[in-house]
Amino acid sequence: MTVVAPSVPGSGLSTLPLPAVVVVLLVEVGAVAAVVATAPFLAWPRPTDVVLAAVVAGLSVVHTELATGIERIRRRSSETSYFDLSSVWTFAAALLLPPVLATAVVLVVYAHLWQRVWRPARVPLYRHVYTTATVMLAALAAHLVVQWAGGLPSGATDVTGVLGVAGAVVAYVVVNTVLVAGAISLSGVGSSPSELFGRWDDNALEVSTLCMGALAAVALGAAPGLIALALPPILVLHRAVLVRQLEEVAYTDGKTGLLTAAAWQAQAARAVRRAQRTGPGAAVMILDLDHFKAVNDRHGHLAGDDVLAAVAAELQAGVRANDVVGRFGGEEFVVLMPDLPGAGRDELHLVAERLRLRIAALQVPVDTADGLLTISGLSVSIGGARVPADASTLDQVLKAADTALYAAKRGGRNRVRIAGPAEIPSPRRGEATEVPTAS
Incomplete structure (x- = not known):
């Protein structure tokens, strides 16, 4: 009832x-x-x-x-x-x-x-x-x-x-x-x-x-x-x-309502295997809020939690219904995009840019010791990687996305970097597993 x-x-x-x-x-x-x-x-x-x-x-x-x-x-x-x-x-x-x-x-x-x-x-x-x-x-x-x-x-x-x-x-x-x-x-x-x-x-x-x-x-x-x-x-x-x-x-993160890291990885691993088995493309993104520590230091951790919840809602609203969004820890988020059409990196870059702009436009009302304030001017750095059709694991794709994320950070933050095919560790190149090279 x-x-x-x-x-x-x-x-x-x-x-x-x-x-x-x-x-x-x-x-x-x-x-x-x-x-x-x-x-x-x-x-x-x-x-x-x-x-x-x-x-x-x-x-x-x-x-x-x-x-x-x-x-x-x-x-x-x-x-x-x-x-x-x-x-x-x-x-x-x-x-x-x-x-x-x-x-x-x-x-x-x-x-x-x-x-x-x-x-x-x-x-x-x-x-x-x-x-x-x-x-x-x-x-x-x-x-x-x-x-x-x-x-x-x-x-x-x-x-x-x-x-x-x-x-x-x-x-x-x-x-x-x-x-x-x-x-x-x-x-x-x-x-x-x-x-x-x-x-x-x-x-x-x-x-x-x-x-x-x-x-x-x-x-x-x-x-x-x-x-x-x-x-x-x-x-x-x-x-x-x-x-x-x-x-x-x-399975649910208490502050954002998103999947926890473990729950997200379980779903993402299944989606990666399915994408490699059936053909439709897939991709992952790692998103990191820039200078989030300054929000906590200036307005308090409760205000920081409000910002995390607002960013999580914006990410959910900015992706497709079948995309899977999770909180990776701290101010990091992850997005899995199964059944991504196309073979290049352009589609993934467009989606990442859309999410970056949505977060940049956020205005989050928070209740602080100084009264009701609005936090704006947020930015996010995003690293992404497509899932190759060569039996690469989710961990290997995440590693490539994480490397792209830190390239975005080093490049000045508030930007998107997408890993190229050569940047994703591949079992065919002898990394992670002992799979013999096909002749």
Whole structure:
């Protein structure tokens, strides 16, 4: 289930732009109104439904308690979209119970999550309330779809019931995702599709969790004792998701959001081998900010971090979607350009010059001890090298690019140098490996 990312501790609803505040309040009021509108007045819920609601709520509490440590880590390391696994219970409640009891289960689930996961992770309360409201509306939409289809499947031949459950999954995902994406967009937290809607694997995780919720609902309706079998796989899934998320954090540079040097080299090595095997050209660039130490000395290291982040964003914006940008260390960056057309150095030089000019035009606002300042006049020296089709390794191509970079530095900085073919160490010339020369 997608939720809005945490903001600065202590921030409140008043910090949001007015359109976002209006949407948040409308959704919350709408959630309450929708539940009230579907409530059967003067009719008490059936005792069996009350028992089922208590069982589902209790299982959600057990689930959260068993996974609390994992979820706190995931919540802290998440940036914009965050997918928890509590929808296995809220979706099951939506399929099994009348809207009032399903809403009660949602409130229990999210009140407990607030106490055990969200508040310790310093997530603002208004975001949690908004998330609860979106889940209430998503659960109501799922319930209405299943009721329209005639309820849960009654047997193996009940195709309509199965289609109803599938439609309920779609309704739950669409309502929740659209409401959360709208809030993120209006609040200015994120703008890219992955920030607004989550990535494909995140959404696949959500659909998988809802499918488990559907199976839990069927089990509760037919053989309640089987519901205990849902807990082990959902807990294993928690750990698998955590491992993947921590791997992604380890691969990402915390200051710039780019790949770390190790992660970049792993991707670049595969791209170099592919380029040499299939034919399309490839190239690498090493970029070094000129006189970056002066920025740190004059404005402080936090201002320097802002400059690094701005340069990283400019590099990402100045290359193609399939180019790979990484932070090599300090004020050095690297760019891999796979599938580079042409056989000469002109294309690589043009791209490097474009990046050099983009960085020269940067104006970076920074908050310093002297107040808000704008850092401009940045420059970068760039060394590049194309990948030859002679089995040269990534390290050999990087060595040539690094040599070209230092030639740019010695030549006066703020310039581009591209290594020629003869400057790239080649296995055919006996360097790096013992490959015999072909006759």
